[in-house]
Amino acid sequence: MTHLNELEAESIYILREVAAQFQKPAILFSGGKDSIVVTHLAYKAFYPAKLPFPLVHIDTGHNFKETIEYRDALVEKLGAQLIVGSVQESIDTGRVKEETGYNASRNALQTTTLLDTIEKYKFDACIGGARRDEEKARAKERIFSHRDEFGQWNPKNQRPELWNIFNGRKNMGEHFRVFPISNWTEMDVWQYIYKENIELPSLYYTHTRKCFFRDGQWLAAEDCIKRRPEEEVVEKEVRCRTIGDITCTGLTLSKAHTIEDIIAETAATRVTERGGRADDKRSETAMEDRKINGYF
Amino acid sequence: MANGYLDMKLLRFTTAGSVDDGKSTLIGRLLYDSKSIFEDQLEAVETASKSRGNEDVNLALLTDGLKAEREQGITIDVAYRYFATPKRKFIIADTPGHIQYTRNMVTGASTADLAIILIDARHGVMEQTIRHSYIATLLGISRIVVCVNKMDLVDYSQDVFNKIIADYKEMSKHLDIPETDFIPISAKNGDNVVNRSENITWYTGSPLLEFLENVEIKNQTSGDFRMAVQYVVRPISDKFADFRGYAGRIAQGTVKVGDKIKILLSGLTSTVKGIYNGKQELPQAQEGESVDITLADDIDISRGDYLVGDNANIPSVGKEFTLDICWFNPSPMQLRKKYIVRHATQEIQGLFTEILHKTDISTQEKIEGASELQLNDIARVTLKTAGELVYESYKKNKVTGSLVFVDPFTFETVGAGMIV
Numbered sequence: 001m002t003h004l005n006e007l008e009a010e011s012i013y014i015l016r017e018v019a020a021q022f023q024k025p026a027i028l029f030s031g032g033k034d035s036i037v038v039t040h041l042a043y044k045a046f047y048p049a050k051l052p053f054p055l056v057h058i059d060t061g062h063n064f065k066e067t068i069e070y071r072d073a074l075v076e077k078l079g080a081q082l083i084v085g086s087v088q089e090s091i092d093t094g095r096v097k098e099e100t101g102y103n104a105s106r107n108a109l110q111t112t113t114l115l116d117t118i119e120k121y122k123f124d125a126c127i128g129g130a131r132r133d134e135e136k137a138r139a140k141e142r143i144f145s146h147r148d149e150f151g152q153w154n155p156k157n158q159r160p161e162l163w164n165i166f167n168g169r170k171n172m173g174e175h176f177r178v179f180p181i182s183n184w185t186e187m188d189v190w191q192y193i194y195k196e197n198i199e200l201p202s203l204y205y206t207h208t209r210k211c212f213f214r215d216g217q218w219l220a221a222e223d224c225i226k227r228r229p230e231e232e233v234v235e236k237e238v239r240c241r242t243i244g245d246i247t248c249t250g251l252t253l254s255k256a257h258t259i260e261d262i263i264a265e266t267a268a269t270r271v272t273e274r275g276g277r278a279d280d281k282r283s284e285t286a287m288e289d290r291k292i293n294g295y296f
Numbered sequence: 297m298a299n300g301y302l303d304m305k306l307l308r309f310t311t312a313g314s315v316d317d318g319k320s321t322l323i324g325r326l327l328y329d330s331k332s333i334f335e336d337q338l339e340a341v342e343t344a345s346k347s348r349g350n351e352d353v354n355l356a357l358l359t360d361g362l363k364a365e366r367e368q369g370i371t372i373d374v375a376y377r378y379f380a381t382p383k384r385k386f387i388i389a390d391t392p393g394h395i396q397y398t399r400n401m402v403t404g405a406s407t408a409d410l411a412i413i414l415i416d417a418r419h420g421v422m423e424q425t426i427r428h429s430y431i432a433t434l435l436g437i438s439r440i441v442v443c444v445n446k447m448d449l450v451d452y453s454q455d456v457f458n459k460i461i462a463d464y465k466e467m468s469k470h471l472d473i474p475e476t477d478f479i480p481i482s483a484k485n486g487d488n489v490v491n492r493s494e495n496i497t498w499y500t501g502s503p504l505l506e507f508l509e510n511v512e513i514k515n516q517t518s519g520d521f522r523m524a525v526q527y528v529v530r531p532i533s534d535k536f537a538d539f540r541g542y543a544g545r546i547a548q549g550t551v552k553v554g555d556k557i558k559i560l561l562s563g564l565t566s567t568v569k570g571i572y573n574g575k576q577e578l579p580q581a582q583e584g585e586s587v588d589i590t591l592a593d594d595i596d597i598s599r600g601d602y603l604v605g606d607n608a609n610i611p612s613v614g615k616e617f618t619l620d621i622c623w624f625n626p627s628p629m630q631l632r633k634k635y636i637v638r639h640a641t642q643e644i645q646g647l648f649t650e651i652l653h654k655t656d657i658s659t660q661e662k663i664e665g666a667s668e669l670q671l672n673d674i675a676r677v678t679l680k681t682a683g684e685l686v687y688e689s690y691k692k693n694k695v696t697g698s699l700v701f702v703d704p705f706t707f708e709t710v711g712a713g714m715i716v
Contacts, residue, residue, distance in 0.1 A: 001584050003306040003385040012586035013545040016527045020599055020641070044574030045586070048539055049531040133378045140373045158373065159709040160399055160624050162406040164545070165638050165700045169707035183387055185378045191302055 004192055011038075011180040012045040013164060014143060018125050018178050019045075019052045021168035025125040025178075026083070028114075028296060029055040031067035032243040033200060034129030036074075037189055038180055040198050042127070043078060053127065054081035058114050060106040060245040061088040062224040067243060070201040085117030102226050105247040111295045115151040118175060125168065125176045128296055133185045137288035143182050149173035151294030177296075190266055194259040204262065206239045206254045217250040304385045307508060310408035310437070312401050312428040313393040317416045318445045322483035323377060323390055329490035330505060332379035374404045383509040393424055398657060398672040399624040401428065402712060405435035406698075409513040412504075413442045417450045417480075421463040423658050426471070430660055433471050434620060434674070434714070436690060439511060440476045443504060447496060448482040454498045470660060479504050521549035521557065521605035522696060524640035524686075525597055529588055541572060541588035542597055544641070547695035549605060551589070552580040556606040559597055560686045561613060565606050567592040600642040602686045611688045611696055617679045618652070618716045619699065620690075622672070625710035627703075629669035635710065636702035639685050640695055645704075646681040669711075676716070690714035 001009070015038075018025045027042060029035045042051055057071060075082045087106050090096045095116065096109045118126060132139045142158050144166040159167055168176055181189070193200065210221040212231045219225060221233040225247050238251035239262075256262045287295075313319025326332075377388040389404035391397065405411065411432035415425055425442075432440055442464060450456045457480045464478075479488055480496050481504060487493035488503040502510070529541035551557070555568045570590040571578045581587045589603065597603075604610050623629045629648065637646035653662040654675040669675055679699075690697030701711040 001305075001582075002303040004302060006306050006584060009545060009584055009586040013526070016543055016586070020527045045543070046527075046529055047572070047574045047588075048533070048536045049529050050533075132376045136375075139375045139377065155373070160403045160712070161709070162403050162700060162712045163694060163698050164407075165640075165698065167638060167700065167702050167707070167709045169636065169702055171707065183376065183378070185380070185385075187380065188385075195302060 004188065004195055007181070007184055007188055008041065008044075008192070010164070010183065011041045014166070014178065014180040015042050015045045015127070017144075017166050017168070018127060018180075021166070022125040022176070024121070024123050025053050025127060026056045026121070026123045027051075027053045027127045028129075029057050029071065030129070030244065030296075031057070031063070031071050031201060032129065033189055033193065033204065034131065034181060036129075036198065036200065037184075037192060038127060038129045039074070039078070039080075040196065041180060051078055051080050054083050056083045056085065056117060056121075056123070056126070058085045058110050058117065059087060060110060060247075061086065062106060062222075062246045064201075064203055064220070064240075064243065064246060064249075066201045066203045083117065083121060085113045087113045089113075090116065102228055104226065105245065107245060107248050108290065108295075110245075111151075111290065111293055114296070115294050118151065123175060124170070125178050127178045127180060129181060130179050130296060131184050131186070131189075132179075132182050135287045137285065137291055141179065141182070141291070143179055144168055145177045145179065146170065147175050147177060147294065151175070153177075153291045153294070155288060155292065187263070187266055190259065190263050194263060201243065203240045203243055205258075206237050206256050208235055209238050209251065210234070211236045211238060211251055218253065220246050220249070220251060222246050304380065304383070306385050306387065307410065307511070307513065308387045308389065308408050309410040309412060309508070310389040310391060310401075310404040310432070311412045311414070312391050312404070312431070313414045317393070317414045318483045319390070319393065319414050322412075322414065322443065322445065322481070322489065323388060325483045325486055325489045326388075326505060327377065327379050329486060330379050330381055374400050381505065381509055386508065393428065395424070395427065395657060396672065398431070398674070399622060401431050402435060402622045402624075405432055405437055406712070408432075408435075408437055410439040410441065410508075410511065411437045413440060415442060415444050415460055415464070417444050417446045417456055417460065420456075420460050421467050425464065426467050426660070427657055429468050429473060430471055430657070433473055434622075436694060436714070438474050439513060440474060441504070441507060441511075442476060442478045443483075444478065444480045445483050447480045447487060447493075448485055452480070452487075452493075452495045457499075477501070477507065479507065519548040519693070520607060520609050521551045521555070521603070522547040522611065522693065523551070523587075523589070523603045524642070524695070525599055525601045525603065526641045527599060528597070539590065540594075541590050542603060543586070543588045544603070545586045546581060546583050547640070548583050548693050550580055550582045551587075551603075551605075553578075557591070557603050558606040558610060559595060560602040560604060560611065561684055562595070562597075562601070564593075564595050566595055600640075602640075604686075611686050611693075613684050613686055615681050615684055616649075617681075617685075617687065618676065619679060619713040620674065620676050620716060621669075621701075621711050621713040622674050623669040623711045624671065625703065625708060626671050627710075628671075629673075629711060631667065634704055636704050636707075637679070637681055637685075638700045638702060639687070639698070642685060644681050644683050644685065646679050646701075648677050649680050650678045652676040652678065677713075679713070687715055689716060 090113045142161045211218045239254045375390045391401045391404035481488040490505045523544045527543045572588040654666045688696040697715045699713040
């Protein structure tokens with residue numbers, strides 16, 4: 001077996017374990033390539049039956065319109081159920097308070113919306129597209145990752161995970177996050193997208209966009225990011241390496257028009273994909289801190 | 297396709313090491329010299345090293361990801377690391393080496409094809425060297441490579457290296473050690489890690505990375521077909537009204553359309569009608585693949601059942617087992633207490649009936665007369681389950697031979713076992 005066959009087989013095995021072990025599992029769908037690959041794997045795992053998981057999108061209200069268009073088309077194509085958790089609603093109902101200033105982001109607010117959505121629909125397992133190669137705290141996280149009733153991750157007391165035996169037992173009110181593509185790298189994801197001919201949002205390919213430069217990276221010039229007077233808007237040929245909320249998605253100057261171009265670019269690049277993510281730069285252990293509180 | 301290698305093989309290996317033997321530095325070196333570390337990661341490590349007052353860039357900070365680990369300068373948990381060369385893709389299960397983290401080493405070793413054992417050239421073979429080798433052997437790792445590190449601190453001496461090889465062979469005599477190779481390295485300076493050392497001219501073997509790229513690993517494809525049913529795929533649609541697919545990951549062997557198979561526990565037989573991966577129909581499938589199998593006959597089969605090759609060599613079925621276990625939990629393992637037993641896709645109640653002997657992890661001596669097991673203990677025990685399990689010895693098959701124990705109240709994973 002090639003590495004891609006082996007990774008696919010492992011991920012499908014994990015997704016089937018989720019369907020077998022949980023009452024009400026869901027896929028956390030961001031519209032990024034990783035959650036798209038997870039959804040594709042889930043489709044394969046249960047074909048010709050329908051996807052046994054709804055897609056849950058935590059919407060910050062600051063999405064690229066291409067992401068939403070792609071999401072809706074995919075839901076239609078798969079005949080899947082879509083559930084949207086709205087950060088705007090969390091703000092309006094006073095569950096969270098919006099950050100202000102130039103670097104304001106709704107990234108951290110998503111945690112509350114996510115946990116509220118999990119509680120509202122009583123999801124007992126949320127499948128995510130996180131990978132261990134993305135970030136140092138994620139490198140230590142289990143595939144079946146336990147969350148207590150506050151939605152918290154306890155990195156110091158994780159359940160040992162051996163062979164391919166996954167323990168999804170839990171008490172009422174607790175839940176699991178499950179990461180079927182934990183063992184994939186960014187390159188594996190791109191190679192798999194190429195091999196399986198998976199359609200992606202157009203944002204991943206080079207396009208012309210109004211941008212501005214801040215803290216060493218290009219950001220989209222959209223109303224949801226407040227610009228400083230000296231931050232000039234220019235048109236650039238860019239693409240996204242990862243897709244998140246507009247406020248924390250760095251854009252890469254690129255000439256990649258096809259998946260092959262992207263693979264070649266990924267192979268040559270010297271910066272990690274999360275290097276363009278403002279949310280990770282807030283402190284040395286930004287991801288661990290957010291994950292402990294229930295973040296993706 | 298340029299720069300894209302779609303058909304690489306995957307090698308999973310584990311490393312165990314204690315505080316000062318340079319394990320994190322070695323992994324940092326493998327990642328750094330194979331260009332798997334990116335500029336922003338290196339910058340972050342440089343910044344973190346400086347703020348801790350380290351003079352050199354501390355490559356260990358690349359792998360020690362949790363706050364507590366960075367604060368204390370130690371590895372606590374298993375970390376998974378990834379890198380690839382044009383020849384292979386690698387997954388490293390990086391584990392702490394101290395005796396109090398035995399459970400983490402066992403966890404890391406459970407999915408590994410190969411183990412790297414590190415020895416500090418100044419100190420030679422120590423108790424922990426043999427302990428790590430013992431755990432690798434217990435978990436059925438088929439290949440060990442011993443890296444003698446810090447060769448720069450012993451003037452790259454061939455005599456020191458040869459003495460360590462001889463000592464290792466002597467001190468591991470009592471273990472059922474698989475094929476072992478020895479490589480003299482300096483992780484700090486990069487000697488024989490990725491690039492051949494200019495300081496160790498007397499060594500003619502491969503540097504570590506070249507060794508890892510080429511080492512052959514035994515697989516289990518040769519045996520008879522085994523698949524535990526994970527899930528029954530039953531579409532609710534007119535088009536597929538009669539479709540009943542038995543989904544699972546093939547634990548051993550090969551299955552072809554038209555093959556006669558036997559279903560366990562029922563003992564009924566049928567013929568393979570179709571094999572699917574998503575929409576794709578396959579003529580055959582082999583160990584490691586996740587498939588969906590349809591059968592010619594309408595038989596009651598559910599999660600926990602097995603599909604196996606219909607011949608004389610079928611797995612055993614039983615309720616009483618002898619196994620080697622490692623205990624993971626601060627609350628001790630008690631005899632006659634009921635635990636949840638997870639075995640492949642089965643879940644059942646079980647209780648331990650006897651502790652035949654504990655093994656001193658440091659000396660591997662057998663200790664009889666224990667009445668309970670503590671965190672990190674390794675022991676041979678007998679287990680009785682509430683119903684029948686389909687099983688084989690762990691040596692024969694890692695899927696049908698492995699078990700995990702779950703506490704029925706806390707639901708924590710409290711132990712792991714390998715059927716003898």
